[in-house]
Amino acid sequence: xxVVSQHPSWVICKSGTSVKIECRSLDxxxxxxxWYRQFPKQSLMLMATSNEGSKATYEQGVEKDxxxxxHASLTLSTLTVTSAHPEDSSFYICSARDIQLxxxxxxxxxxxxxxVL
Amino acid sequence: GENVEQHPSTLSVQEGDSxxxxxxxxxxxxxxxxxxxxxxxxxxxxxxxxxxxxxxxKDQRIAVTLxxxxxxxxxxxTETQPEDxxxxxxxxxxxxxxxxxxxxxxxLTVIP
Numbered sequence: 001x002x003v004v005s006q007h008p009s010w011v012i013c014k015s016g017t018s019v020k021i022e023c024r025s026l027d028x029x030x031x032x033x034x035w036y037r038q039f040p041k042q043s044l045m046l047m048a049t050s051n052e053g054s055k056a057t058y059e060q061g062v063e064k065d066x067x068x069x070x071h072a073s074l075t076l077s078t079l080t081v082t083s084a085h086p087e088d089s090s091f092y093i094c095s096a097r098d099i100q101l102x103x104x105x106x107x108x109x110x111x112x113x114x115x116v117l
Numbered sequence: 118g119e120n121v122e123q124h125p126s127t128l129s130v131q132e133g134d135s136x137x138x139x140x141x142x143x144x145x146x147x148x149x150x151x152x153x154x155x156x157x158x159x160x161x162x163x164x165x166x167x168x169x170x171x172x173x174x175k176d177q178r179i180a181v182t183l184x185x186x187x188x189x190x191x192x193x194x195t196e197t198q199p200e201d202x203x204x205x206x207x208x209x210x211x212x213x214x215x216x217x218x219x220x221x222x223x224x225l226t227v228i229p
Contacts, residue, residue, distance in 0.1 A: 041224075043206060043221045044161070049216055060118070104215055105151065106163075108162075
């Protein structure tokens with residue numbers, strides 16, 4: 001149980017285009033999902049907290065107009081990188097909490113590697 | 118906000134020896150401390166966690182200790198094996214929002 005998927009697993013796009021990344025909880029419901037960014041050999045940096053049915057909460061320094069987050073259902077959150085530029089190239093990972101388990105544990109998706117040319 | 122520091126950044130041990138990774142946190146409201154193991158190109162996997170009402174927790178070869186007064190917690194791996202080689206991250210979280218703030222990671226290499 002507690003499986004989180006992400007799609008796509010990797011994407012290459014041209015500078016100026018927008019890219020949407022999906023995060024799904026496959027066998028549980030998640031009122032809260034989290035989006036992280038990870039550079040090579042570095043830690044996971046929390047970008048935003050995605051709440052089902054409400055606006056996402058962004059960490060300081062993260063541009064909300066640049067990284068659009070939508071959490072329309074209890075099993076799906078999306079991150080859209082708008083007008084992507086090479087500096088947005090990174091590994092993006094989502095995580096989710098299982099509301100049924102009454103636990104703080106977060107289950108991570110496999111990540112999406114974004115390369116902007 | 119919360120600031121989590123982790124040491125060392127790299128650690129090499131001989132197979133069979135013990136490995137210890139230490140983390141400190143700044144927010145006294147933090148009350149949940151998970152440890153994750155991440156292999157290259159893969160997702161982080163929870164290996165053990167501890168709550169602030171407990172001082173120590175053990176699961177086979179892995180143990181975590183917490184000192185709330187000093188605001189630090191440590192991961193202990195005994196009888197290390199080559200498959201323990203990975204990057205380990207500590208994190209801290211509070212009840213409010215439940216965001217995880219991660220340490221900078223420790224790259225552990227177990228030498229056969």
